[in-house]
Amino acid sequence: MKNYQYTVAERFMRYVQVDTQSDPLSDTFPSTEKQKNLSRILVDELIAMGIEDAHLDEYGYVYATIPSNTDKNVPVICFCSHVDTSSDCSGANVKPIVHKNYQGEDLVLPDDNTQIIKAEEHPYLKEKLGDDIITASGTTLLGADDKAGVAEIMDAAKYLMEHPEVKHGAIRILFTPDEEIGQGVKYVNMEKLGAEFGYTMDGGELGSLEDETFSADAVKVVIQGVSAHPGMAKGKLVSALKIAAAVVDALPKDILSPETTEKRQGFIHPVRMQGTVETAEIDFIIRDFTTPELEALEFYLRKTMDSIVSKYKGASATFTVTEQYRNMKEVLDQYPQVAAYAEEAIKRAGIEPMKMSIRGGTDGSRLSFMGLPCPNIFTGEMSFHSKHEYVSIQDMQKAVDTIVHLVQVWEEKS
Structure with missing residues (x-):
């Protein structure tokens, strides 16, 4: 040339x-x-x-x-x-x-x-x-x-x-x-x-x-709370937004995130959260270099979600994994x-x-x-x-x- x-x-x-x-x-x-x-x-x-x-x-x-x-x-x-x-x-x-x-x-x-x-x-x-x-x-x-x-x-x-x-x-x-x-x-x-x-x-x-x-998946967590008038909510209201915040807050602060990993280390990364008292959604991207390691991160996130949600009477959650690429x-x-x-x-x-x-x-x-x-x-x-x-x-x-x-x-x- x-x-x-x-x-x-x-x-x-x-x-x-x-x-x-x-x-x-x-x-x-x-x-x-x-x-x-x-x-x-x-x-x-x-x-x-x-x-x-x-x-x-x-x-x-x-x-x-x-x-x-x-x-x-x-x-x-x-x-x-x-x-x-x-x-x-x-x-x-x-x-x-x-x-x-x-x-x-x-x-x-x-x-x-x-x-x-x-x-x-x-x-x-x-x-x-x-x-x-x-x-x-x-x-x-x-x-x-x-x-x-x-x-x-x-x-x-x-x-x-x-x-x-x-x-x-x-x-x-x-x-x-x-x-x-x-x-x-x-x-x-x-x-x-x-x-x-x-x-x-x-x-x-x-x-x-x-x-x-990386191998990559997306995870969507949908949390169902219990809505009630805030003036008469004692013992009734269960905020899906607060549960969602608790799930994100329960993730490790010094490992398993994009800001704390490098080279061949994978991560769990919340990229979007939205909702109301009754329903809240969290979108995650999960990344690692092998499919078994990717699935292990998803298992960890699911266990974290289940542990948090179980503390709130009347609340429930779904956990949906979508494959992105390998x-x-x-x-x-x-x-x-x-x-x-x-x-x-x-x-x-x-x-x-x-x-x-x-x-x-x-x-x-x-x-x-x-x-x-x-x-x-x-x-x-x-x-x-x-x-x-x-x-x-x-x-x-x-x-x-x-x-x-x-x-x-x-x-x-x-």
């Missing part, structure tokens, strides 16, 4: 200005119609590149194909990123700012100067001296998660369409909605996608290759070449690959169990879901390089 004029930064700066926030409380799919606004832009740009079959379906998925240009029988490879941004922080009216030739200083965000990306709190920034860093302006997230991945796939597609001398098999492009709320591949048509192996572009620091994720490594270990080829591509891009586990999940987690083994490749996105989100332009360019090298590795080894 020598002398190539990358478009990834320009694309990224445009894409983040489109509000694509998903909504975990919605009962539609996609959860917000505005996600399709970016998807329509992507379809138009893919068609302009000469990718004739690019289209947006009724569920908000973008499908497109870069045709094979080799005589070899190469497996069809898919590259996937999600268009939505997290509901944890506003994604409306994003103002991306480029901090050129970063030299290690704290980055004060101009629209709210209390928002400071401090170098001492972001050790990865110390590795980016001389890079051009993109941030938001202080009032929103940036959207690098995962519009960095979207822009990288788009730039790589442009390069491959313009350079037919780069040999590769058929490449499928998939852009999904609602990844941030765990529904990203719910309605993907796997037969239509027609890929044998895949890669999500949704990772963090330069060179990272994630072939292991550790992709269970599938990827059966296809070692998928991660091995990615490592080779990262090396060819001049980077030392770093095999990592991710304390989270991607569309690749569910795709792997849907028949598309799918590890996760770096994009450069950092401090996601926050106003301090940032990305290096040079990291994004290296991700584009990696995609281009990766399709060549598959062609060479077929």
